[in-house]
Amino acid sequence: MNRMSVIIAGIFITFFCSWIGLVAYPYLALGRYLPFVDEDTGDILPPPLSGLAERGQQVYASSGCIYCHSQQVRQIGYGSDLERGWGARPTVARDYMRERPAFLGTMRTGPDLSNIGARQPSVMWHHQHLYQPAVVSPGSIMPSYRYLYQTQKIEGQMAANAINLLPPSAPPEGYEVVPTYDAEALVAYLISLNRNYPLPESPEP
Amino acid sequence: MSATITMEPTSTVALPDVDKSLRAEIDASTRLPVVLFYGSAIFWLLVGTGFAMLASFKMNDPAFLDQWGWLTFGRVRPAHLNAVAYGWASSAGIGTSLWLMARLCRTPLRHAKLLVSAAVFWNIGVLLGIYGILAGDGRSIEWLEFPNYASAILFVSFGLIAVWAVVMFRFRQPGHIYVSQWYLLAAIIWFPWLYSTANLLLNFESIQGGAQGAVNWWYGHNALGLWFTPIGLATAYYLIPKVLGRPIHSYYLSILGFWTLAIFYSWNGMHHLIGGPFPAWMVTASVVASMMMFIPVITTAINHHMTVRGNFGALKWSPTLRFTVFGAMCYTLASVQGSLMAIPTLNSVTHFTHYTVGHSHLGLYAFFTMIMYGAMYYILPRVVGWEWPSARLIRWHFWLVAIGIVLMVVVLSIGGILQGLALLDPEITFMATLDYTKPWLFLRSGSGILLTAGHIVFALSFVLLLLKVGSPKVQPTLFASQGEDKPEPLSL
Numbered sequence: 001m002n003r004m005s006v007i008i009a010g011i012f013i014t015f016f017c018s019w020i021g022l023v024a025y026p027y028l029a030l031g032r033y034l035p036f037v038d039e040d041t042g043d044i045l046p047p048p049l050s051g052l053a054e055r056g057q058q059v060y061a062s063s064g065c066i067y068c069h070s071q072q073v074r075q076i077g078y079g080s081d082l083e084r085g086w087g088a089r090p091t092v093a094r095d096y097m098r099e100r101p102a103f104l105g106t107m108r109t110g111p112d113l114s115n116i117g118a119r120q121p122s123v124m125w126h127h128q129h130l131y132q133p134a135v136v137s138p139g140s141i142m143p144s145y146r147y148l149y150q151t152q153k154i155e156g157q158m159a160a161n162a163i164n165l166l167p168p169s170a171p172p173e174g175y176e177v178v179p180t181y182d183a184e185a186l187v188a189y190l191i192s193l194n195r196n197y198p199l200p201e202s203p204e205p
Numbered sequence: 206m207s208a209t210i211t212m213e214p215t216s217t218v219a220l221p222d223v224d225k226s227l228r229a230e231i232d233a234s235t236r237l238p239v240v241l242f243y244g245s246a247i248f249w250l251l252v253g254t255g256f257a258m259l260a261s262f263k264m265n266d267p268a269f270l271d272q273w274g275w276l277t278f279g280r281v282r283p284a285h286l287n288a289v290a291y292g293w294a295s296s297a298g299i300g301t302s303l304w305l306m307a308r309l310c311r312t313p314l315r316h317a318k319l320l321v322s323a324a325v326f327w328n329i330g331v332l333l334g335i336y337g338i339l340a341g342d343g344r345s346i347e348w349l350e351f352p353n354y355a356s357a358i359l360f361v362s363f364g365l366i367a368v369w370a371v372v373m374f375r376f377r378q379p380g381h382i383y384v385s386q387w388y389l390l391a392a393i394i395w396f397p398w399l400y401s402t403a404n405l406l407l408n409f410e411s412i413q414g415g416a417q418g419a420v421n422w423w424y425g426h427n428a429l430g431l432w433f434t435p436i437g438l439a440t441a442y443y444l445i446p447k448v449l450g451r452p453i454h455s456y457y458l459s460i461l462g463f464w465t466l467a468i469f470y471s472w473n474g475m476h477h478l479i480g481g482p483f484p485a486w487m488v489t490a491s492v493v494a495s496m497m498m499f500i501p502v503i504t505t506a507i508n509h510h511m512t513v514r515g516n517f518g519a520l521k522w523s524p525t526l527r528f529t530v531f532g533a534m535c536y537t538l539a540s541v542q543g544s545l546m547a548i549p550t551l552n553s554v555t556h557f558t559h560y561t562v563g564h565s566h567l568g569l570y571a572f573f574t575m576i577m578y579g580a581m582y583y584i585l586p587r588v589v590g591w592e593w594p595s596a597r598l599i600r601w602h603f604w605l606v607a608i609g610i611v612l613m614v615v616v617l618s619i620g621g622i623l624q625g626l627a628l629l630d631p632e633i634t635f636m637a638t639l640d641y642t643k644p645w646l647f648l649r650s651g652s653g654i655l656l657t658a659g660h661i662v663f664a665l666s667f668v669l670l671l672l673k674v675g676s677p678k679v680q681p682t683l684f685a686s687q688g689e690d691k692p693e694p695l696s697l
Contacts, residue, residue, distance in 0.1 A: 002382055004374070011391045011467065015398065015431070018471030021490065022423040023402060029484065031416035062341035064279020070557060078480030079553055083631035092482045096414025101346050101407065104418045106477060108557035108628060109264075109642075111635050134267070139636045141643075143267040147274040 033097040036199055045197045046095055049189070056189025059182045061101065063145065070105030071114045071193070085119070086112040088196045088204045095195050095202075110142060117194040124164065126187040127179055132169040144169075148183035151175050227311070232587045234313035235304045238320035239588050240671070242300030243581060245328050247664050249292025252335070254657050256285035261650040265643075275339045283350040284338045290348065290428070291359065292331045294569060297577040298436040299327075299366060302389050304584050305443055306370065309386050310377030319369050326362035330355050346407050346417075348425040356404050363397050384459040388439035391467060395431040399424055415482060422474035429568055430470035434536075437573045438466075438505060440580045441533045445512050448526045448583070449519060454511035462504035469497040476547035479556060495547035502540040509533045522683045524599045528579030531607060535571035542567065553629060559642060559649075560621025563614045571610045578602070578663070585670060586681065593682035594675045598666040600684060605659030613652035620645025 036045045049057065060066075073087035081087065091114055096102040105112075120126060125136070131149055133142035149163070154176050161184070162176040171177050179187070198204045260282045262269050270276050307314040314320075334355030337343060342352040351359070370393045403424035406412050412420070446453050453459060475483065475491035513519075513530060520527045542564055546555050555561060582599065586592050593599060620642045627638040669675075 004382065007387055007390060010464065011394050014467040015395055015471055021472065022419050022474055026416040026419035027412055031413040033413060033415065061345035062343055063277060064283055064343060064345055066345045067279050067282045072481050074480035080629055080631040093415025095482065099414035100411040101344060102414030102417045103345065104478065104481060106347065106557065106561065137636065139639060141264060141267045141639065143263060143271045143278050147272060
């Protein structure tokens with residue numbers, strides 16, 4: 001092979017084929033979804049995120065949750081996702097149409113979070129769990145996200161959003177632990193993760 | 206079968222003086238850019254290793270340094286990946302490519318200033334990117350975590366390198382284009398295309414979520430397959446014949462290996478998303494392409510093996526050859542493993558587990574990084590004009606990292622398979638799946654300590670070489686005396 005032009009042409013053409021197949025095609029086929037409007041209930045699916053949850057999505061990205069948690073429920077025949085109760089139905093492309101970025105994930109050191117909002121709808125549970133994971137789920141190796149919380153002196157009454165903590169993480173006498181805005185946002189996002197609505201292409205079984 | 210059309214590299218024995226002086230001139234012309242890229246690569250190797258150890262210890266003890274958001278697991282892990290992928294592996298690969306291109310184009314390196322600015326930009330880009338991840342600007346898109354202000358700088362830097370490469374190819378001496386040059390040319394065209402497409406569609410102007418996964422793994426897999434792999438193979442194709450002083454076994458096998466890699470590797474990405482929310486044909490195409498990867502891999506393996514055959518004794522004395530052959534063998538292993546992992550039945554066990562992490566280290570470390578070490582041991586004495594100060598340090602480096610990486614891949618594979626089998630069985634609680642991995646993650650930290658020690662020894666050796674410690678040597682630094690009948694890997 002001594003013809004430079006042939007080598008360069010080949011290098012371009014081979015790569016261009018995969019660019020068509022794995023970049024251009026997915027963009028055209030999977031990148032232009034519209035939300036599904038349920039005519040009976042008037043629900044817009046997938047539902048748009050609240051402003052706070054949208055901020056929480058950014059906190060999720062900046063904290064690197066995806067390095068242990070996926071957000072995809074695979075069909076029967078691909079793992080035990082449905083049997084584990086990680087979702088009522090497999091997730092489909094439309095489920096991710098609003099996500100920038102989409103947190104599909106490739107690791108399950110922790111459980112799948114596609115529908116964590118349905119499994120754990122309690123705001124307090126999430127705050128307690130983020131602050132002291134191993135106390136709430138014994139055996140967990142999730143790190144504490146206590147840097148998203150503030151310990152402050154109780155002035156008069158306890159703050160309405162103070163977290164109930166158990167020893168050994170409980171604050172000293174006269175102090176309380178309150179979430180920062182980012183922690184509130186992250187929990188709002190986690191609770192918004194509920195994809196158990198039916199879509200035409202993936203109805204609930 | 207053993208065609209000997211490949212003229213370069215040929216035996217180093219009895220070179221005409223003209224060749225000798227031309228090579229010395231070429232080597233000297235590459236000094237500044239090569240030492241800059243290699244030096245920064247080794248710096249980022251140490252930084253990346255530090256983040257790796259932090260991340261690994263944090264999996265053993267989640268309370269370790271958990272009070273600072275900057276050092277939370279979800280940030281040090283991508284900081285590790287990006288420091289080693291863009292800081293270490295890419296810089297080492299670029300440094301090696303510059304030298305190889307100058308040698309193979311048979312012309313002194315031109316426009317060194319362009320490359321020096323590229324090296325400066327590259328380091329600023331990586332530094333800003335790592336800072337961004339730790340500060341909370343990381344994008345959580347695997348292999349593309351750098352925020353836009355960092356990736357834009359990396360792209361500019363790479364643009365400078367690509368322009369330089371085009372100039373070099375224009376000024377090359379007429380004659381045969383060696384197989385290493387095909388791979389280098391391809392890597393230089395593919396990487397900026399990949400990097401710009403993926404960053405534009407995922408970070409600058411984000412496309413819809415469903416399509417992001419495909420683009421993400423098209424990039425993630427191709428960064429390995431169409432950037433690091435071609436550079437690694439180009440280096441092996443150069444060094445193995447060069448050290449042994451005999452031509453590559455078969456010219457035709459190298460053609461077959463190159464084109465089948467170009468056709469099939471670029472389609473592999475979707476095997477990271479088997480069972481995910483994508484049309485079946487996309488995943489199937491990637492699974493088929495992964496199977497087809499057996500062709501380039503086996504072709505290259507045969508070609509390399511037949512070149513070394515009969516001369517395995519040289520591994521006893523040549524540091525370059527020992528690292529390079531280790532790397533070339535691990536290329537075969539990692540690729541065969543990767544193809545098998547794409548089979549849906551096996552993938553359902555290994556997907557979402559530490560097995561994949563072991564596989565990445567087999568590819569990026571046992572294959573690519575080991576070949577880069579081999580290249581540095583060969584190239585640096587030639588460009589610096591000083592032999593490696595100590596064979597003992599090189600020996601320590603080899604055994605620490607060789608044992609370390611084998612241990613890491615083995616324990617992550619076992620832990621990953623146990624984890625994967627447990628995840629498949631819905632009767633086993635999720636928390637119990639974690640227990641299967643814990644002892645293996647502990648051993649992984651142990652393997653990391655060996656690798657860290659190896660990297661420190663290597664960095665020390667590099668600094669001693671730059672400082673020209675010791676007395677001048679006439680002979681290259683070898684593990685053992687090579688015997689009378691063997692051709693010498695001379696510093697020319």
